Amino acid sequence: xxxxxxxxxxxxxxxxxxxxxxxxxxxxxxxxxxxxxxxxxxxxxxxxxxxxxxxxxxxxxxxxxxxxxxxxxxxxxxxxxxxxxxxxxxxxxxxxxxxxxxxxxxxxxxxxxxxxxxxxxxxxxxxxxxxxxxxxxxxxxxxxxxxxxxxxxxxxxxxxxxxxxxxxxxxxxxxxxxxxxxxxxxxxxxxxxxxxxxxxxxxxxxxxxxxxxxxxxxxxxxxxxxxxxxxxxxxxxxxxxxxxxxxxxxxxxxxxxxxxxxxxxxxxxxxxxxxxxxxxxxxxxxxxxxxxxxxxxxxxxxxxxxxxxxxxxxxxxxxxxxxxxxxxxxxxxxxxxxxxxxxxxxxxxxxxxxxxxxxxxxxxxxxxxxxxxxxxxxxxxxxxxxxxxxxxxxxxxxxxxxxxxxxxxxxxxxxxxxxxxxxxxxxxxxxxxxxxxxxxxxxxxxxxxxxxxxxxxxxxxxxxxxxxxx
Amino acid sequence: xxxxxxxxxxxxxxxxxxxxxxxxxxxxxxxxxxxxxxxxxxxxxxxxxxxxxxxxxxxxxxxxxxxxxxxxxxxxxxxxxxxxxxxxxxxxxxxxxxxxxxxxxxxxxxxxxxxxxxxxxxxxxxxxxxxxxxxxxxxxxxxxxxxxxxxxxxxxxxxxxxxxxxxxxxxxxxxxxxxxxxxxxxxxxxxxxxxxxxxxxxxxxxxxxxxxxxxxxxxxxxxxxxxxxxxxxxxxxxxxxxxxxxxxxxxxxxxxxxxxxxxxxxxxxxxxxxxxxxxxxxxxxxxxxxxxxxxxxxxxxxxxxxxxxxxxxxxxxxxxxxxxxxxxxxxxxxxxxxxxxxxxxxxxxxxxxxxxxxxxxxxxxxxxxxxxxxxxxxxxxxxxxxxxxxxxxxxxxxxxxxxxxxxxxxxxxxxxxxxxxxxxxxxxxxxxxxxxxxxxxxxxxxxxxxxxxxxxxxxxxxxxxxxxxx
Numbered sequence: 058x059x060x061x062x063x064x065x066x067x068x069x070x071x072x073x074x075x076x077x078x079x080x081x082x083x084x085x086x087x088x089x090x091x092x093x094x095x096x097x098x099x100x101x102x103x104x105x106x107x108x109x110x111x112x113x114x115x116x117x118x119x120x121x122x123x124x125x126x127x128x129x130x131x132x133x134x135x136x137x138x139x140x141x142x143x144x145x146x147x148x149x150x151x152x153x154x155x156x157x158x159x160x161x162x163x164x165x166x167x168x169x170x171x172x173x174x175x176x177x178x179x180x181x182x183x184x185x186x187x188x189x190x191x192x193x194x195x196x197x198x199x200x201x202x203x204x205x206x207x208x209x210x211x212x213x214x215x216x217x218x219x220x221x222x223x224x225x226x227x228x229x230x231x232x233x234x235x236x237x238x239x240x241x242x243x244x245x246x247x248x249x250x251x252x253x254x255x256x257x258x259x260x261x262x263x264x265x266x267x268x269x270x271x272x273x274x275x276x277x278x279x280x281x282x283x284x285x286x287x288x289x290x291x292x293x294x295x296x297x298x299x300x301x302x303x304x305x306x307x308x309x310x311x312x313x314x315x316x317x318x319x320x321x322x323x324x325x326x327x328x329x330x331x332x333x334x335x336x337x338x339x340x341x342x343x344x345x346x347x348x349x350x351x352x353x354x355x356x357x358x359x360x361x362x363x364x365x366x367x368x369x370x371x372x373x374x375x376x377x378x379x380x381x382x383x384x385x386x387x388x389x390x391x392x393x394x395x396x397x398x399x400x401x402x403x404x405x406x407x408x409x410x411x412x413x414x415x416x417x418x419x420x421x422x423x424x425x426x427x428x429x430x431x432x433x434x435x436x437x438x439x440x441x442x443x444x445x446x447x448x449x450x451x452x453x454x455x456x457x458x459x460x461x462x463x464x465x466x467x468x469x470x471x472x473x474x475x476x477x478x479x480x481x482x483x484x485x486x487x488x489x490x491x492x493x494x495x496x497x498x499x500x501x502x503x504x505x506x507x508x509x510x511x512x513x514x515x516x517x518x519x520x521x522x523x524x525x526x527x
Numbered sequence: 528x529x530x531x532x533x534x535x536x537x538x539x540x541x542x543x544x545x546x547x548x549x550x551x552x553x554x555x556x557x558x559x560x561x562x563x564x565x566x567x568x569x570x571x572x573x574x575x576x577x578x579x580x581x582x583x584x585x586x587x588x589x590x591x592x593x594x595x596x597x598x599x600x601x602x603x604x605x606x607x608x609x610x611x612x613x614x615x616x617x618x619x620x621x622x623x624x625x626x627x628x629x630x631x632x633x634x635x636x637x638x639x640x641x642x643x644x645x646x647x648x649x650x651x652x653x654x655x656x657x658x659x660x661x662x663x664x665x666x667x668x669x670x671x672x673x674x675x676x677x678x679x680x681x682x683x684x685x686x687x688x689x690x691x692x693x694x695x696x697x698x699x700x701x702x703x704x705x706x707x708x709x710x711x712x713x714x715x716x717x718x719x720x721x722x723x724x725x726x727x728x729x730x731x732x733x734x735x736x737x738x739x740x741x742x743x744x745x746x747x748x749x750x751x752x753x754x755x756x757x758x759x760x761x762x763x764x765x766x767x768x769x770x771x772x773x774x775x776x777x778x779x780x781x782x783x784x785x786x787x788x789x790x791x792x793x794x795x796x797x798x799x800x801x802x803x804x805x806x807x808x809x810x811x812x813x814x815x816x817x818x819x820x821x822x823x824x825x826x827x828x829x830x831x832x833x834x835x836x837x838x839x840x841x842x843x844x845x846x847x848x849x850x851x852x853x854x855x856x857x858x859x860x861x862x863x864x865x866x867x868x869x870x871x872x873x874x875x876x877x878x879x880x881x882x883x884x885x886x887x888x889x890x891x892x893x894x895x896x897x898x899x900x901x902x903x904x905x906x907x908x909x910x911x912x913x914x915x916x917x918x919x920x921x922x923x924x925x926x927x928x929x930x931x932x933x934x935x936x937x938x939x940x941x942x943x944x945x946x947x948x949x950x951x952x953x954x955x956x957x958x959x960x961x962x963x964x965x966x967x968x969x970x971x972x973x974x975x976x977x978x979x980x981x982x983x984x985x986x987x988x989x990x991x992x993x994x995x996x997x
Contacts, residue, residue: 105751105753106753107751107753107755107773109773109774141773141774143772233738236738237738237739240735240738240739241739246738247717247734247776264717264734265710265716268703268707268716268734268738269707269711281575281577283576283577300797301797301798301801302579302613303579303611304579304794306776306793323776323793323794323797324771324793327770327771327793327796327797327800328771330801330804331771331800334800334801334804334805334807334808335885337804337808338804338807338808338811338881338885339881341808341811341812341881341970342877342880342881342882342970343874343877343878344878344881344882346881346882346885347885353903353904353906353907353910354910356882356907357907357914360875360911361911361914361915363874363878364871364874364875364911364944365914365915365918367870367871367874368867368871368915368918368919371866371867371870371871372867372922374866374867374870375863375864375866375867378862378863378865378866379863382859382860382863383859385855385859385862386856386859389852389853389855389856389859390852392848392852392855392862392865393845393848393849394845395848395862395865396841396844396845396865396866396978396982397838397841397842397844397845399866399869399870400837400841400844400869400974400975400978401834401837401838401841403873403971403974404813404834404837404971404974404975405830405834407813407814407970407971408812408813408814408830408833408834410812411808411809411812411814411816412812412814412816412826415805415808415816415817433823433826434823436823437823437827437830440823440827441827441830441831441834444827444831445831445834445835445838448835448838449838452842474834500811500812500877500970501873501874501877501878504870504873504974505870505874508866508870512866
């Protein structure tokens with residue numbers, strides 16, 4: 058719930074009262090104007106809201122109400138609503154296009170920032186996309202076509218083509234004039250990108266730089282020519298990292314030739330950071346946490362693939378234990394500590410996994426590569442394993458008055474934790490080297506795998522010490 | 528590695544070549560100027576870089592080189608470097624203050640954006656803070672004192688006090704003049720906040736709105752009076768959510784009285800989103816993934832608390848199993864399936880946990896509260912448990928030619944998964960209600976707890992079916 062206030066002013070425009078409006082009040086007002094077909098009233102009320110709030114109201118309308126909105130607003134006006142809705146809503150809002158006539162929808166799409174229009178078009182059938190493209194200006198259609206061709210999760214796929222570019226041999230005054238003309242269509246006007254005659258990026262300056270300068274100063278004297286930019290094929294994570302490091306509001310995107318073709322803005326980067334974090338989190342838990350607002354049936358359906366896959370891996374562990382059934386029948390106490398060893402090793406493996414996945418996602422300058430990372434995890438495993446092993450040796454020794462058993466469990470613990478740490482770091486590293494997303498290596502997968510290795514280690518050691526255990 | 532290019536221009540300022548500079552080249556140049564005490568050369572080279580790059584160079588200097596930089600740059604110039612370094616580096620950079628004389632350091636801190644200065648001061652001893660505060664202007668010291676008093680992770684703690692405020696009965700022209708004067712000290716000039724005589728927030732407009740208006744227009748005609756703002760005590764997550772929803776570059780922060788006291792900018796929000804995601808991720812894995820670039824000894828030390836705590840919880844499971852030792856001695860095959868049931872239930876519990884934690888962090892409008900959320904998880908558990916149970920019943924029935932055993936395992940699986948789902952969702956929900964961060968309920972904790980309940984369920988059911996198992 059966000060806070061919104063409306064000022065009540067007297068005739069001299071002095072504020073004498075503040076009225077707090079709830080979102081429901083505002084939505085009700087607006088829907089009332091639709092009910093009585095009051096176009097002017099609707100427009101007045103609607104435009105008082107920030108486009109995010111407009112979008113919330115629009116998303117909750119009935120089909121009839123929505124069709125009236127399409128009557129009352131121009132495609133350009135409605136495009137602001139479509140520009141601000143988030144990814145989740147984009148996946149449903151594309152159906153709303155079918156409530157408009159095709160020309161209106163095509164117009165709406167061409168007024169949207171290209172990156173957002175592409176997000177919606179990606180939800181449509183190819184036939185439908187073609188219909189809209191034919192109804193657009195060639196320029197808009199070309200921009201959209203270009204963006205649709207860039208690979209997912211690259212700078213090209215998340216950039217927008219609405220930016221302000223100027224020439225180096227312009228004055229501040231002429232740049233300001235250009236800026237004013239572009240202010241409504243550009244996604245950000247707070248950075249100006251300087252290009253040469255071949256449209257290659259040669260400089261950048263901020264609106265802040267511009268407004269503190271004199272009108273007759275030349276752009277080439279003001280612009281910074283040490284430009285930070287990203288290649289159009291750059292992974293979106295690296296684009297996010299650069300924007301985050303430099304505290305940029307936008308970053309220019311260039312072709313291999315140096316030609317400036319778009320910008321990525323900070324609001325899109327926030328979505329990238331959010332998405333990536335969610336993917337990592339989902340991966341670690343072995344469940345897509347983003348699609349869990351649905352019915353239990355759908356939730357179960359999304360969770361079962363991992364559960365059943367791991368069930369069969371777990372069957373491997375059971376098969377392994379069954380090889381030692383004879384031993385267990387002789388020394389039943391051995392079975393008491395199976396879960397203790399598998400559980401602790403699983404916990405350690407999950408820790409290693411999380412650290413490895415994060416380190417791969419955010420490589421540090423000091424990282425010394427594959428072998429050293431795995432070695433570090435093994436040593437960490439040996440250290441934590443040794444301490445855990447000593448603790449459990451003492452506890453079991455005194456509790457069961459059986460130091461041979463304590464020794465078996467302690468050594469098994471040390472070995473199982475070390476192997477779990479090795480697996481927890483090695484598996485995501487290998488996946489990364491093979492070109493897969495290491496975040497897919499889930500915690501449940503590592504714990505289940507570590508069950509298998511832990512059991513093998515445990516019973517092998519127990520078999521060796523069997524004479525002392527009976 | 529970011530891309531940087533330097534333009535080589537001819538006398539007519541036409542670009543004829545681009546030279547790609549590596550970060551090493553640039554750093555080497557700059558360090559060379561320090562070596563020969565070339566102040567002018569240093570300043571020329573240094574200022575050609577973006578402040579983030581300046582910071583990278585500065586952070587890697589020796590003490591001697593750093594002291595020269597403090598000679599060559601004014602506190603105001605150096606403050607830009609200190610403003611851009613990220614949280615991680617803040618934790619080490621505060622020691623650099625001791626290489627400056629106190630007056631220089633105090634000056635540097637007062638030129639920094641207040642939120643960043645506070646981050647660094649929070650690393651210092653109280654005595655040291657007092658020394659610096661006494662050397663600052665009263666205004667800077669007061670701003671800093673105020674910010675230091677706000678609770679961690681609230682809007683007050685992350686806001687900055689450097690914003691541009693104007694009056695409603697100003698013209699566009701006079702607002703532009705004010706803006707130019709403030710352009711260097713304000714953290715963002717892209718939003719202007721309109722306040723009344725009591726400094727209460729009454730309107731907002733963007734620099735975009737301003738520059739497309741005529742000089743003689745009045746601010747009250749242009750400003751939006753439906754203002755989106757946050758309370759100074761608001762949780763930083765909600766601030767982040769609002770900025771993200773509205774695609775804002777900054778949001779105003781107000782006191783209960785309506786007085787405007789600061790702004791939170793989008794770059795700080797990116798850090799908040801990053802931090803929170805990292806905390807959730809760390810919580811799920813039971814390890815602080817952020818502090819893992821250290822020696823194995825430190826890593827082991829940071830991971831052992833969870834491992835040892837859970838080891839003792841695991842001992843509970845072992846104690847429980849030991850109660851059934853007699854049963855296992857009679858039907859050793861029972862021990863074969865312990866890990867299968869505990870493992871699968873643990874996996875299901877981890878999934879539930881992750882979903883519950885995310886849902887608590889990002890509540891949806893459609894969430895129907897406590898009971899319905901837990902009920903939904905139980906039903907999801909029953910469904911996944913039933914399917915997993917049937918699969919395992921069939922597999923064990925045919926594999927072991929023992930359908931009684933299959934039935935025991937199948938029923939135990941159904942019950943154990945349902946209970947694990949219940950625990951996985953109930954525990955974070957309870958923690959949230961009790962005012963704790965639900966993300967602290969780690970995956971390892973849930974799996975270890977679920978081991979205990981699964982074993983209890985398994986052996987209770989097995990005891991009931993004992994006559995058919997022997």
